Amino acid sequence: MALIKPDFVLLLSCVDRKGLVAAIANSIASQDCNIVQNSQFGDAATGRFFMRISFAAPDDVTVESFSEAFMPVATAYNLDWKVHDLKVKQRAIIMVSKGGHCLNDLLYRTATSYLPMTVTSIVSNHLTWKRRADHEDIPYYHLPVTPDTKAEQEARLLELIDEQKADLVILARYMQVLSDDLCRKLEGRAINIHHSFLPGFKGARPYHRAYDRGVKMVGATAHYVTADLDEGPIIAQDVSIVDHADTVDDLIAQGQESESRVLTRAVKAHCEHRVMLNNLRTVVFK
Incomplete structure (x- = not known):
């Protein structure tokens, strides 16, 4: 079985709170994207949450289109975030x-x-x-x-x-x-x-x-x-x-x-x- 290669990476940080991971995952899935790898860290000293998600996406998904669809979650949780296209070195x-x-x-x-x-x-x-x-x-x-x-x-x-x-x-x-x-x-x-x-x-x-x-x-x-x-x-x-x-x-x-x-x-x-x-x-x- 061939490994799924990610197309994009999403980096984000915010104040840690309940429901955050689920909201992010649901937003990604709603764009027909598939999470390939997920890493996260909650800093107990500062209360900040950090996350890196790499995901595969349909051909018509771009940084701009993903960002627009992700904006409601980003706004609701006050995220500091950026999505990167892995094809761009x-x-x-x-x-x-x-x-x-x-x-x-x-x-x-x-x-x-x-x-x-x-x-x-x-x-x-x-x-x-x-x-x-x-x-x-x-x-x-x-x-x-x-x-x-x-x-x-x-x-x-x-x-x-x-x-x-x-x-x-x-x-x-x-x-x-x-x-x-x-x-x-x-x-x-x-x-x-x-x-x-x-x-x-x-x-x-x-x-x-x-x-x-x-x-x-x-x-x-x-x-x-x-x-x-x-x-x-x-x-x-x-x-x-x-x-x-x-x-x-x-x-x-x-x-x-x-x-x-x-x-x-x-x-x-x-x-x-x-x-x-x-x-x-x-x-x-x-």
């Missing part, structure tokens, strides 16, 4: 500096369709990865930045996001701090990778400082970008074990592998519409 700009391990993993995972996204361009403050971009036939924008040109550089970045209709900006070891204004404009659609469990070992030479402290594991954290540096809502984390005989170079290699893996995991969850913001935290549905 997320459009992403990848930003990188000199370290290319995360960039290369993202490009490979996109080429093999593991990541449901289209890379519209690569933006960098260096020319290091231009040949890699040319090989993939991806536009490459060299936007060097200094304290004097930062505002101009960020304005150009916003133009590129608008021109390319980018849904997502991925900071794949982009070693520049974004301005507070840019962070606010990209809220909920920019993902960064950090080289440890936050807030440990911020700043320069983190693996050297971790080595000096004799850490027993190294890790990585992927999070949404906010104006609070490296303190945005966390999407994914992971670690690898460090042996007492490991060198600094061993730690760097392990850390880079973790960074690539964690960033890809976070991007995949975002592109599959599995992440919902819950104040400073996230709900990440499997």
Whole structure:
């Protein structure tokens, strides 16, 4: 028996109350749609309810037609909600500096369709990865930045996001701090990778400082970008074990592998519409 593939994903949150799930399910069924997967979470601390529903739909159902029919339930329960067409891939700009391990993993995972996204361009403050971009036939924008040109550089970045209709900006070891204004404009659609469990070992030479402290594991954290540096809502984390005989170079290699893996995991969850913001935290549905 063939598996039913979903056509749409519905994300919603609201104040938790009785009858909510039944009303949502009945609305979906009334449009001749079939629920393929349903995940939900009630946050006891805040009283908020979160839900992700993927469903198959007849050919004549569109985001617009579904939304119109779903509106009575959404209004009655005061839902924060959005429906996504799974045929439409997320459009992403990848930003990188000199370290290319995360960039290369993202490009490979996109080429093999593991990541449901289209890379519209690569933006960098260096020319290091231009040949890699040319090989993939991806536009490459060299936007060097200094304290004097930062505002101009960020304005150009916003133009590129608008021109390319980018849904997502991925900071794949982009070693520049974004301005507070840019962070606010990209809220909920920019993902960064950090080289440890936050807030440990911020700043320069983190693996050297971790080595000096004799850490027993190294890790990585992927999070949404906010104006609070490296303190945005966390999407994914992971670690690898460090042996007492490991060198600094061993730690760097392990850390880079973790960074690539964690960033890809976070991007995949975002592109599959599995992440919902819950104040400073996230709900990440499997």
